Amino acid sequence: MIGVALWVGALLIAFTFVAAVLSVRVVKQYERGVLLRLGRYQGTREPGLRFIIPFVDVMYRVSMRIVTMPIQSQGIITRDNVSVDVSAVAYFRVVDPVKAVVSVENVRAAIDQIAQTTLRKVVGQHTLDETLSETDRINLGIREILDVTTVAWGVEVTLVELKDIQLPDSMKRAMAKQAEAEREKRAKIINAEGESLAATALGTASDIMMAHPIALQLRNLQSLVEIGVDKNTTVVFPAPLMSTIGELGAFLGRESAAAAPSAESDVPPPVPMKTRAR
Structure with missing residues (x-):
């Protein structure tokens, strides 16, 4: 009888220990425990050490984190x-x-x-x-x-x-072509705007040079200075066409005027004709 009582006591102690272990639940700070008792909702358990009834209660721990x-x-x-x-x-x-x-x-x-x-x-x-x-x-x-x-x-x-x-690869190629065409269009527009601004500036400069002829000569001299940076360069610089033609015409006129008196002095005087008496 004593042996049976010892066995029963040992079994009770073991059962109590197992039940105590199974009844302990730890709910973490970022969790909430949903308790179901015999399949029915009994409440929500906050974080911490919680106890449930083994084989009767079921607690689902739900994470509240993102x-x-x-x-x-x-x-x-x-x-x-x-x-x-x-x-x-x-x-x-x-x-x-x-x-x-x-x-x-x-x-x-x-x-x-x-x-x-x-x-x-x-x-x-x-x-x-x-x-x-x-x-x-x-x-x-x-x-x-x-x-x-x-x-x-x-x-x-x-x-x-x-x-x-x-x-798709075909769509990537089509989009690349579209982007390239768009950039070419923008480049042409920018180039045309630059040409328009340059033409306007050149027109203004030409008007100023026509009003002040010496400005054209100064610009020519400035161009010679810029070209003459490399001292090994031979520069053939044309003179302005209209002024050259004018100077050439004046030179030819002077030469013609000088040549006219000398030509007259070289002509021998006319020989007088003698009349014969009859």
Whole structure:
């Protein structure tokens, strides 16, 4: 009898020890414990050391931290019929641990699936140019749709960002050609504006030189100074055409005037004719 009592006492002590171990739960600072007793919700446990009834109570620990969830790349056809692969990243956190446990079986998997479908839906409503340039508006639209859906799950989506947009090779080449043509157009416009400004400035300079002829000579001398920096250079500098023609005409006139008297002096005097008497 004493041996049986010892065995029973030992079993009771072991059972009590196991029950005590199974009843201890530690809820961390960033967690909340959702307690179910015989399948019914009994309350939420705050962080710290908590005790439950073994084999009767079940406590689910729910993390309240922000979770980073990548959204897999989705093959999407935009509104202008361009096929693109878009990936994104979503940030969410649980605000109601009870709904996160009771309302949905796996909150992370549910958010992952709804985020993928929402990404396809929102991006498909925009053109390619809008997808590339208006990412902030697309991110806001995705987050608003997710917030409406996930509020019943006790989850708040804090941020959604498009991470990568993959374009087909043919579209990349077309966009490169478009960018090159745009740059060529801008270069031609800038060149034309420069030519227009230069022509205006040259016209003003020519008017000034016509009013002040000595300015043209000064400019010619300045050009000679600039060219003569390299002392080994032989420069053939043409004189101004109109002034040269004028000077040549004056020279020819002077020569003609000087040659006229000398030609008259070289002519012999006329011989007088004698008359014969009859």
